[in-house]
Amino acid sequence: MTGEHMRTDAASPRKVALASAVGATIEWYDFFLYGTAAGLVFDQLFFSGLSGPAAQFAAFGTFAVGFLARPLGGFVFGHLGDRIGRKTMLIWTLVIMGVGTAAIGLLPSYEAIGVWAPILLVVLRILQGIGVGGEYGGAVLLAVEFAPPERRGFFGSFAHIGVPGGLFLASGAFAIASQLPDEAFLAWGWRACFLLSVLLLAIGAWIRLSVMETPAFEQVQEQKQVVANPVRELVRRQPRTLLLGMGTRFIEGFTFNLFSVYLLAYAVKNVGVAKSVVLDAIMAGVLLGVVLVLAAGRLSDRVGRKPVYNAGTVFALFFAFPAAWLIQGGTTLGVVVAFVGGLGVVYGVVYGPLAALWSELFDTRYRYSALSTLYQVSGIVASGFTPLIAAWLVTRGDGTLWLVAGYNVVVATISLSCATLLPETRGRDLRDDLVVDRPHREPQLVGS
Numbered sequence: 001m002t003g004e005h006m007r008t009d010a011a012s013p014r015k016v017a018l019a020s021a022v023g024a025t026i027e028w029y030d031f032f033l034y035g036t037a038a039g040l041v042f043d044q045l046f047f048s049g050l051s052g053p054a055a056q057f058a059a060f061g062t063f064a065v066g067f068l069a070r071p072l073g074g075f076v077f078g079h080l081g082d083r084i085g086r087k088t089m090l091i092w093t094l095v096i097m098g099v100g101t102a103a104i105g106l107l108p109s110y111e112a113i114g115v116w117a118p119i120l121l122v123v124l125r126i127l128q129g130i131g132v133g134g135e136y137g138g139a140v141l142l143a144v145e146f147a148p149p150e151r152r153g154f155f156g157s158f159a160h161i162g163v164p165g166g167l168f169l170a171s172g173a174f175a176i177a178s179q180l181p182d183e184a185f186l187a188w189g190w191r192a193c194f195l196l197s198v199l200l201l202a203i204g205a206w207i208r209l210s211v212m213e214t215p216a217f218e219q220v221q222e223q224k225q226v227v228a229n230p231v232r233e234l235v236r237r238q239p240r241t242l243l244l245g246m247g248t249r250f251i252e253g254f255t256f257n258l259f260s261v262y263l264l265a266y267a268v269k270n271v272g273v274a275k276s277v278v279l280d281a282i283m284a285g286v287l288l289g290v291v292l293v294l295a296a297g298r299l300s301d302r303v304g305r306k307p308v309y310n311a312g313t314v315f316a317l318f319f320a321f322p323a324a325w326l327i328q329g330g331t332t333l334g335v336v337v338a339f340v341g342g343l344g345v346v347y348g349v350v351y352g353p354l355a356a357l358w359s360e361l362f363d364t365r366y367r368y369s370a371l372s373t374l375y376q377v378s379g380i381v382a383s384g385f386t387p388l389i390a391a392w393l394v395t396r397g398d399g400t401l402w403l404v405a406g407y408n409v410v411v412a413t414i415s416l417s418c419a420t421l422l423p424e425t426r427g428r429d430l431r432d433d434l435v436v437d438r439p440h441r442e443p444q445l446v447g448s
Helices: 003-040 053-083 086-105 116-144 149-160 162-177 182-195 197-209 215-222 230-237 239-271 275-303 305-329 332-351 354-361 364-384 386-396 402-421
Strands: none
Touching: 003 053, 003 086, 003 116, 003 149, 003 162, 003 182, 003 197, 003 239, 053 086, 053 116, 053 230, 053 239, 053 364, 053 386, 086 116, 086 182, 086 197, 116 149, 116 354, 116 364, 149 162, 149 275, 149 354, 162 182, 162 239, 162 275, 162 332, 182 197, 230 239, 230 364, 239 275, 239 305, 239 332, 239 354, 239 364, 239 386, 239 402, 275 305, 275 332, 275 354, 305 332, 305 354, 305 402, 354 364, 364 386, 386 402
């Protein structure tokens, strides 16, 4: 390796981490716009043939469809990312996401085209799901595989600020649009938030085109170690690690979608809290979440991935019932404290170390597929169905959140148990191919 190449790599992590963060934020902005709109708008515009809870269930159902489509994007782009490279896949996922989101902003309502409105909405939500499904693994690996080992938790966490950062932008856009009169907001205000995706797409594509392929994947290519079927190698060599990793994802996905989607709608429509108050509370929560994701990632470089993750999960367990009580109380202060506690403290501390933890668990040759499979398959239950499950539990609990809080405790317990069974990964060499659940078998290489 030449001195010039070494200097380039040494100077790269900050730039690459920033590129990963910005690109991920833009993609998650697109994805979370839908969740916010599902809670506030879509039941009125695209399911106006239904009424009351039925329309809300339908809107949240289309929200869940995006999560069902995410594994497809994860499998396809994970496979190609382990075969072709991380960078190329990130450009394609950004384009798919941007086009799908902008098209939702142009979609006619149910009153204009009837049943075609919800049908097309579902199709575009599937497109969003495919895009973000392929994006996650690449964004994380772009940051983690460039990072020096002793700072992998910190630089990896930059990819994870895309989730709270994207929600911050989405909530901010809706908070601004919600200042319009209700008629204007329903007519075109919410659509402007989706059409903004075109500008963000251009910015994100420019940033991602400026970065290089990761050194870890280049080494796999140089050594001709690219595998023909990454997912098969993953399932054959590390099935237990994959399943336990999915379990650690449970509390992260549950917390984010409970607060950002279902509790947004519950506070506004069931408790009567003003939209602006809840959106401001969400923005405050995710802004703190951005800070704590980075802080937790950095702390995990010092004390380990598991101690930081476990601390956040334990807090989630004990915060479940107080959060329900605060939101049901309906006071501005109580709502702000609940959302800041959930989206800021719980989510930030839990999510910060996970980029490094998950990346360090798997072999480079199928790491993109591993992260995509772990994140997207588990996300169906952990994230996509959370608003539906919460809505059902509320109907069973006479309109209260107590059963939802109990479910929260169960989810936190599952995730904590899975983390306990996983090894500590801080300091692990990303090129170490001996971290397996079964005796080592040579993978089938491309062309062999």
